[in-house]
Amino acid sequence: MSGQFADVVVVGASHGGSEVVIRLRQGGFAGSIALLGAEPHLPYHRPPLSKAFLAGQTTVEQLHLRSAEAYVKANIARHPSTLVEAIEPSAHALRLHSGERFGYGKLVLATGGRPRRLTIPGSDLQGLHYMRSIADVEALRPEFVPGARLVIVGGGYIGLEVAAVAVRHGLDVEIVEFAPRVLARVAGPELSAFYEAAHRAAGVRLRLSTGVEGFEAASERPGHVGAVRCADGTILPAGLVLVAVGLVPNIELAQAAGLMMGNGVVVDALCQTSEPDILAIGDCTEHPLPFLAGVRVRLESVPNAVEQARVAASVLNGAPKPYAAVPWFWSDQYNLKLQSVGLSQGHDRVILRPARSPEGFVAFYLKDGRMIAADCVNSIQEFNLAKRLVTERVIVDTAALADPEINLKTLMPAVA
Ligand SMILES: Cc1cc2nc3c(=O)[nH]c(=O)nc-3n(C[C@H](O)[C@H](O)[C@H](O)COP(=O)(O)OP(=O)(O)OC[C@H]3O[C@@H](n4cnc5c(N)ncnc54)[C@H](O)[C@@H]3O)c2cc1C
Incomplete structure (x- = not known):
């Protein structure tokens, strides 16, 4: 086939795409890696767009996830301003907007989403x-x-x-x-x-x-x-x-190529799509959550894109480590830092714990006595402990949760 080729080609050069190529190399991958993305920039942090960057407190350079040299050093071929128009799974090739074709051994879709x-x-x-x-x-x-x-x-x-x-x-x-x-x-x-x-x-x-x-x-x-x-x-x-x-996931490429679709490109806990040799990660995917049996979600968050990138890299490096993280998210407004963990849908009880700072807020969401989610504003200690309580599916003492005099650490099961 004429045109270019890489052993692993990643489409979408943002949080998911940048992380998977670097992790792949760090994990010892010796083949060729290409990172194709429609935007002209180096992969950049998106969250500051509505925060420090909009406020004029951050430059474009400060948004970059990694320097250009980091990709060169890892021997990753970056292809910015490169729009992929179609996947031809049987030929293991992509068709680019430029008319060129780009062959792949394995393909990772990290195409994210666009505003509704x-x-x-x-x-x-x-x-x-x-x-x-x-x-x-x-x-x-x-x-x-x-x-x-x-x-x-x-x-x-x-x-x-x-x-x-x-x-x-x-x-x-x-x-x-x-x-x-x-x-x-x-x-x-x-x-x-x-x-x-x-x-x-x-x-x-x-x-x-x-x-x-x-x-x-x-x-x-x-x-x-x-x-x-x-x-x-x-x-x-x-x-x-x-x-x-809201956001519309960029799934058209995958859809046209015949990949299984749900509320995003359907993947398993190893980020594998229904098509052999094609993985997908980040905002464009619908995936299972290991800590909520039977639940499949499409998450829009940096921690999720990074976790799925880690999983995809482990699979491509031949040492698969399935998705293990509990979802979490943050938001900055004024001097209020929100950190949320878990998914509160389906909770049967909310416990508000008085925050230690006047501008704080702490809500714990429980189901059947276990903490399934928490929203913490300006309350980092509570967030860190809630993250552990949610991850470990601990049955919690609700009176203690609501009592600011009781240290949350005492609710953690003792490590054997
Ligand atoms: C303003 C804003 C604020 C946010 N704040 C937070 C926050 O505080 N905390 C948090 O956790 N998350 C936040 N998010 C969400 C977070 O940015 C996303 O979850 C994350 O960017 C997802 O990464 P991704 O790699 O999956 O996709 P994206 O970041 O969407 O990247 C996908 C990339 O793929 C490219 N692409 C798509 N199709 C093609 C194609 N056919 N060919 C070539 N390239 C293609 C796109 O141009 C894009 O660059 C925020 C998002 C926005 C927009």
Whole structure:
């Protein structure tokens, strides 16, 4: 076959892709490795996009996960600005947007996801933004100025993080959320109420239980957004709109190649897809969780992408070590550092433990007496212990959990 070839080709050069190629080499892989990604940048940290990078406290260089030299030293061929258009599993080859073909021995899909787009009237107006990449933040920045009226559609983590940066930067900020509370898809009502209070105290307006019906052009700036039309008839003036209504996994490549699909590319605990020689990792996958028998999830978090990269590298290096981590996630808003562990869905009890700091919050979620998840704000000790309690599926003393006078360490089973 004409064109290039590598023994392992990774599609998607971000948290998952960068980690798997480096881990593969560290594990002793001696063959050729190629990392193909559509973006022009070195693989970079995505979480700061809605935090320090948007706030102007971090440069593009500081976002890089690793230096260019680190890939050279590991003998990894990077192919930035390279869009893969199709997989031909029977030929073990990729078709690139450039028209070239790229052969592989083993393929790892780390294609992540893209923001869910709105298609309601006015969605094509200028001034409407999404946030997933450096390019998205750079497009937003010229309009992200003190005094600008920003309406954020969606009160999930990205919407809330952008609101926190924006209001501190002097923008006039309103969040419009369809659900009756922020973070409704991912957190319990207690945590939602905590963040609603924090945002209101900072000057962010929250319009909950409100759908968005369309966007209207500004009379003085044709073609540019000037207002958001809500389903209840309210018109909110807006010079700038951020739409943050969730993620669509990039599964089209895998789907067209005939791989099994669920809520993402279906993989097992070894990140293997239904197609021999093709693995998949990160936000684009649906996978089993070892600590919750029978549960399959698609997680959108850096720790998950990194854990699956470790698993895929171990498989490619011939020493498979299945997925073992408990999901966890963080979010930074104002001076509030949230760390969440486990999955709270299906809990039958919530225990709020008074936090040790006035700006803290601790909620433990239990099922059948065992801790299955925890949300901890500015409470690192509680988070670290909750992580162990969730991982080890300990039956916990609920009275002790709620009592700030009792050290959580005493709830850990003694190590034999
Ligand atoms: C603003 C923001 C804030 C976040 N904050 C947090 C946080 O605080 N904590 C946390 O844990 N997680 C956070 N996340 C989520 C986290 O960034 C993702 O879970 C993580 O990036 C997933 O990594 P990935 O490698 O699976 O996919 P991605 O990071 O989505 O990378 C996929 C890459 O594949 C490329 N690609 C896709 N298709 C092709 C193709 N056909 N050809 C070539 N290249 C392709 C894409 O261009 C992209 O570069 C945040 C995400 C965003 C956007």
